[in-house]
Amino acid sequence: MTWSKFDFTPPAVSHTLQAFGQGAAWRYLLACSWWLVAGGLLSGCGIYSFNGTNIDPAVRTISISTIQNNSPTGPAFLTQRFTEDLKDYFQRNTNLKLVPRDGDLQFDGNIVAYDFAPASIQQVNGVSQAGSNRLTIQVKIRFTNTKDDKQSFEQIFQNFDDYAADRNIATINNDPNAVRTTTNKIITDIFNKSVANW
DSSP: OOOOTTOOSOHHHHHHHHHHOHHHHHHHHHHHHHHHHHHHHHHHHSSBOTTSOBOOTTOOEEEEOOOEEOOTTSOTTHHHHHHHHHHHHHHHHOOOEEOSSOOSEEEEEEEEEEEEEEEEEEEETTEEEEEEEEEEEEEEEEEEETTOGGGOEEEEEEEEEEEETTOOHHHHHHOTTHHHHHHHHHHHHHHIIIIIOO
């Protein structure tokens, strides 16, 4: 096939047009072009990303202070586990460098509530019993964005999980995955509020 000076269709595109029909091929090329332009615009501004974060390119570091457990009933391991899980989540989901202090983004706070109580009551032989038990955890977070103070906030994040009535707080605390199920939901909420602006 020759490429005439009056035919503005390159040979590779011409083969595509013949194989798929002109209408389908042009729609395909138009869609590809649109994605290239959109991708260039989004990556060019440096703020938006496809992992859901909305981080200004000037932000390069993050510091997360120990999140102390100030709840009277929380297990001893909660401080270290929550703090490390929060750090891990940000390291997995952003390119920010974790620094010991004075990061561009700074987190500190404490666990203010760790409550285990009946979530539903049922009657068994005329006696009221817990149908299920609920673990509720509250974490107060102070977030400072040193590059844009309007993004800074102080907020209590709360989440819960329900457990069968035959599981008491001791069995929950001894289960490595049970408490983490609840704290992981709180960590996701903290992440979304601070860098995804959800």
